[in-house]
Amino acid sequence: MGGTAIRIGIAYDLKTDYQGIAPSTGPDDLLEEYDSPETVEAIADALGECGHIPVRLGGGRAFLERMLAEPVDLVFNTAEGWGTRSREAQVPALCELLHIPYTHSGSLTLAISLDKAMTKRIASANGIRTPEFVCVEDLEELDAVALPTFPLMVKLAGEGSSMGIGSRSRCANIRELQEAAAELLRQYSGAVIIERFLPGVEVTVLVMGNGAARVVGMMEIAPRLGSIREFVYSLEVKRNYRSRVEYHAPPRLSGPAIAAIAETALETYCAMACRDIARVDIRIDADGTASLIEVNPLPGLHPEDGDVPIMCRHLGIPYARLIGEIVAHAEARL
Ligand SMILES: Nc1ncnc2c1ncn2[C@@H]1O[C@H](COP(=O)(O)OP(=O)(O)OP(=O)(O)O)[C@@H](O)[C@H]1O
Ligand SMILES: [Mg+2]
Structure with a gap:
């Protein structure tokens, strides 16, 4: 794909790297953020196709040791990190x-976007719509906070990849909320965020670039069964996306609705100072307006199952072109 060949080190954390460290008694999605070998192979192949020399660096100490021993020209970062709030x-x-x-x-x-509350504060301060929320670190606090109106969504404030998200994350009343929040607080570490549930169409937006960032594409995520009003794109749904989800790229929405979603996504990308690529999750509110759920500046790149690669397939963008474009944006900083 043109340009000079450079050595590009891939930073990644595999699920298998952490199997010995993660508590074996925890929920089965504790390592959900981490990659599988297919993702690393696909990225390495794509970098090769783009005329570069891929170098597998891994994550954590191995990454640091390899970087010190033989630095690369550019790091292709997919590493999720481990153990801290800003991992x-x-x-x-x-x-x-x-x-x-x-x-x-x-x-x-990357530190801020992993924290859903911090992200929403920045979004709100920039005039971007996002549901009202509260965060709690233990169950007693639930009685003391002023909750937004039901139905509510409860999720881990500092995780991604749908960790802890299931059909019970949408709570219709205080009893359901107490149960779901208690479960999250018991099984995972960190605070939970409770926010108003957005009942409308869900769209994930691929934004790329710097300076003149642009919306590359949008994908509607719709349930195959049941109503969108109760739909949660949960871990279980994602793991079975072929039977549970219908993807539409472009979304089945009017021109003005698409424009409003694009604007929300671009404003979020800029407000969060994203670079090169991000996937912005948006849902339509009861009054028809676009509202921000969260932003993913390290979107999953599994060649088959990642939302961005799925969207790119719908848009006719080959995987190698996606990877090549991320690199090209980063190379502009060299
Ligand atoms: N406030 C909300 N209203 C309606 N649905 C929501 C809300 N928050 C989350 N969801 C649903 O839950 C899903 C996962 O939520 P979210 O994107 O915040 O979690 P995540 O774990 O960071 O996901 P990802 O896999 O994108 O990293 C969303 O795609 C959406 O279907
Ligand atoms: Mg999401």
Whole structure:
């Protein structure tokens, strides 16, 4: 795909890297954020197709040791990090320390976007609509906070990949909320966020670029069974997406609705200072307006099952072109 061949180190964390560290008694999605070998192979193949030299760096200490031993020209970052609230910022921060350029957003953006409440505060301050919310760290606090109106969505405030998200995450009343929140607080670490449930169409938006960032595509995520009003794109639904979900790219929405979603996605991307690529999750509210759920500056890149690769297939964008474009945006910083 043109340009000079450079050595691109892939930073990644595999589920198998953490199997010994994660408590074996926990829920089965504790390692959901981590990648599988197919993703690393697909990225390496794509980098090769683009004329670059892929180098597998891994994550954590192995990443650091390999970087110190033989630095690369650019790091392709997919590493989720481990163990801290801003874990996704670990590899970017190390790259910054070592003065090695890297793809995707900077450490600041990755630290904030992993925190759904922080993200929503920034979005709100920039005039972006996002449901009212509260965060609690233990169950007693539920009695003390002023909850938004039911139905409510309850989820982990500091995780992604639908960890902890199931059909019970949508709560119709206080009893359901107490049960779902108690379950999350018992099984995972960190706070839970409780926000108003958006009952309308769900769309995920692929934004790419810097300076003149653009919406590359949008994909509606619709349930095959049941009403959108109760639909949650949960872990169980994602794991069975072929039978549970209908994807529509472009979404089955009017021109003005699509334009409003694009605007929300681009404003979020800019407000969060995203770089190169991000996937912005948006849902339509009861009054028909677009509202932000969250932003994913390290979107999953599994070649078959990742939302971005699924969307790219619908849009006719080959996987290697997607990876090549991420690299091209990062290379502009070299
Ligand atoms: N406030 C809300 N109203 C309606 N649905 C919601 C809301 N928050 C989350 N959801 C549903 O739950 C799904 C997962 O939520 P969210 O995107 O916040 O979690 P995540 O774990 O970060 O997901 P991802 O897999 O995109 O990283 C959404 O795609 C949506 O279907
Ligand atoms: Mg999401």
